[in-house]
Amino acid sequence: MTRTVDVVVIGGGQAGLAAGYHLRRKKTDFVILDAQDGPGGAWQHAWDSLRLFSPAAFSSLPGRLMPAQRGEEYPDAAHVVDYLAGYEQRYELPVHRPVRAESIQHDAGRLRVETNAGTWSAQAVVSATGTWWRPFIPTVPGQDVFAGRQVHTTGYRCPADFAGQRVVVVGGGNSGAQIAADLALAEDVTLTWVTRRPPRFLADNIDGRALFDTATARRRALDEGTGDTGDVGALGDIVAVAPVRAARDAGLLKAEPMFTRLTADGIIWADGTSTRADAVIWATGFRPALSHLAPLGLRGSQGHIATDGTRAVDEPRLHLLGYGDWTGPASATLIGVGRPAREAASEIAACLP
Known part of the structure; x- marks a missing residue:
């Protein structure tokens, strides 16, 4: 019917x-x-x-x-x-x-x-x-040989799931920063945070209110034909919510450039050095x-x-x-x-x- x-x-x-x-x-x-x-x-x-x-x-x-x-x-x-x-x-x-x-x-x-x-x-x-x-996960050499756990943002819940592990978080947006901060503040997780470009934190006094106002002003300007005032991306990528600020200010959110490939037990950096890893979290959108x-x-x-x-x-x-x-x-x-x-x-x- x-x-x-x-x-x-x-x-x-x-x-x-x-x-x-x-x-x-x-x-x-x-x-x-x-x-x-x-x-x-x-x-x-x-x-x-x-x-x-x-x-x-x-x-x-x-x-x-x-x-x-x-x-x-x-x-x-x-x-x-x-x-x-x-x-x-x-x-x-x-x-x-x-x-x-x-x-x-x-x-x-x-x-x-x-x-x-x-x-x-x-x-x-x-x-x-x-x-x-x-969920989107980029193609990276070695994904099929990595013996550890790989999850997307959608599969992440809490640091307790990674207790005692070495975890690589990939992604320089809000999800990547929040999950990295979550793990960095846990005492029993070893974090490596990886981003394709240096992370851009918004000023601490800027939150979703300011971002919405910026988007609204841009929409109004475009509708009125007065020019493009720029989108919210010009302000930065990461809203510094309290846990992100805490981890950042404690020096726990140091981002590394993107690695070149995965191996069975970790990642290989551009200079050929390696870091062991038990899990990779793809906060990649x-x-x-x-x-x-x-x-x-x-x-x-x-x-x-x-x-x-x-x-x-x-x-x-x-x-x-x-x-x-x-x-x-x-x-x-x-x-x-x-x-x-x-x-x-x-x-x-x-x-x-």
Whole structure:
């Protein structure tokens, strides 16, 4: 049996919920399909010490401020999961889970969403699956011979899992710095932190609030044609949250240049010297999780789908939300996804009969 609605939102994380909030305000008939067993999106799978880059009030979805977490300026992942679960309930969003979207196909002027739990027919689809489900690990010589443990950011939980081990963390972004700091502050882990370029810490007084303001100012300037004010990358790569500051100030976050290859028991540096290692943690980022859109044939040579705002240029019934700046400035953040979600809902509502 095929169920029919105006809009199908794929993904029940922060982007999908923001879309649902605005679609409800537009009085559209929609569902949210979430592949997870419970609410919280990718946040429910984050490592134990992960902290937001902004205080709770500056990490909120549209319509409801995130409450502060007692004793914490920057909330942890568990607090975000609780907030997202409460958000679903507050706005009575029609989330169906666990339902995994397997393919989106054209179907007589509509879009057909095939899932592991049946078929939906919609006049519009919002894809909000994020990136967590498609981790990226670069190809490095020797990966296949290294006898130790290799995990991506998605597989890291806490230093106790690496007690007594020599661990190499690869990655100079926020995830790499936070995980490196987590391990550096543990007494029974020997850390080597590796980055492709020297790590760039933002000033200690800059957090997600300033980054969002910078992204917003750039968006406004581009919209008004007054020139490009520069993106947040110009400020640095790493937000100095408290654990990162502590490890940095204690001299525990010294980054080494990227090694040339792995061996069975460690890594080889550019000068030919070696360091033994028991584990490698790849904090090397993600790619958009878009395999369900493959039947539509929309991907360009760079792997992205061309968009005008959030709308797919070659399939105007499809909107992409929350994958990064190419689907809206700061749209991969809690506070940043609200505006592109509102714009997507408005465009969709305007096109419905």
